[in-house]
Amino acid sequence: MKRRDSLKAIGLAGLATGLLLDGCRPEIAKAPTPPPAEGPADEAGRQPHEIARDKKLHADTFFTPHEMATITTLVDIIIPKDEKSGSASDAKVPEFIEFIAKDMPEHQLPLRGGLRWLDLQSATRFGQPFVACSGSQQLEMVTLIAYPKRATPDMQPGVAFFNRMRDLTATGFFSSKMGMADIGYVGNAPNRWTGVPADVLKQYGMEHA
Numbered sequence: 425m426k427r428r429d430s431l432k433a434i435g436l437a438g439l440a441t442g443l444l445l446d447g448c449r450p451e452i453a454k455a456p457t458p459p460p461a462e463g464p465a466d467e468a469g470r471q472p473h474e475i476a477r478d479k480k481l482h483a484d485t486f487f488t489p490h491e492m493a494t495i496t497t498l499v500d501i502i503i504p505k506d507e508k509s510g511s512a513s514d515a516k517v518p519e520f521i522e523f524i525a526k527d528m529p530e531h532q533l534p535l536r537g538g539l540r541w542l543d544l545q546s547a548t549r550f551g552q553p554f555v556a557c558s559g560s561q562q563l564e565m566v567t568l569i570a571y572p573k574r575a576t577p578d579m580q581p582g583v584a585f586f587n588r589m590r591d592l593t594a595t596g597f598f599s600s601k602m603g604m605a606d607i608g609y610v611g612n613a614p615n616r617w618t619g620v621p622a623d624v625l626k627q628y629g630m631e632h633a
Contacts, residue, residue: 481526491539492518494555498586499593501566509606512597520596521589531588538585545582 487495499512499521512518525531542565546554550561557565569575569582570590597603625631 481523484526485522486525486532487522487536490553490555491536492522494539494542494553495521495589497555497562498566498589499596501562502590502593503597509602512593515597515600515602517593517596517600520600521592524592524596531592534585534588538582538588541581541585 496513496518499517503512503515503517505511505514509515521535525535543553546552546557546561546565549565550557554562554565566586568579569586572583572587575583598607620630622631
């Protein structure tokens with residue numbers, strides 16, 4: 425199943441809630457790559473119009489360079505690089521969000537509107553767009569919208585936007601090769617059976633069976 429199909433099947437909010445209970449990694453607590461270009465293996469069993477549509481989506485552009493720079497900054501705040509794995513942008517999450525915005529157009533207006541809202545708020549507070557702000561200013565801005573229960577009424581548009589961005593980021597990262605490695609997911613491997621894990625046998629009192 426392709427990453428986009430997985431996204432539609434499980435829903436954005438469900439995956440993101442399960443994977444990022446606090447919404448961000450510790451950096452924020454304290455203060456989902458697009459589908460690869462199809463090759464012969466990816467095209468097996470797919471209709472020609474499906475292949476052509478995906479190729480067109482990959483070729484088209486929705487976000488402006490400034491919007492992509494802002495998205496990149498946001499996703500790396502949500503999932504920064506750490507000692508275990510790379511950041512969200514290392515996992516090509518901005519490209520994933522670009523693809524999803526084209527493939528699922530219902531995201532386009534909320535995302536573009538949210539990015540403009542963020543720039544206006546940043547300009548009001550710091551005199552420049554979000555991506556041009558210092559790291560501490562960006563964290564200050566994000567902290568105002570990252571926690572729905574703490575957010576003031578005037579921040580509610582930003583809360584809705586950040587919730588969507590967080591869900592897309594989690595979905596993009598944890599459906600990427602890097603993200604799956606980060607949580608230790610290896611998937612199903614045929615013809616490989618090494619027996620019941622020792623901890624499971626112990627749990628059921630069968631370690632000496």
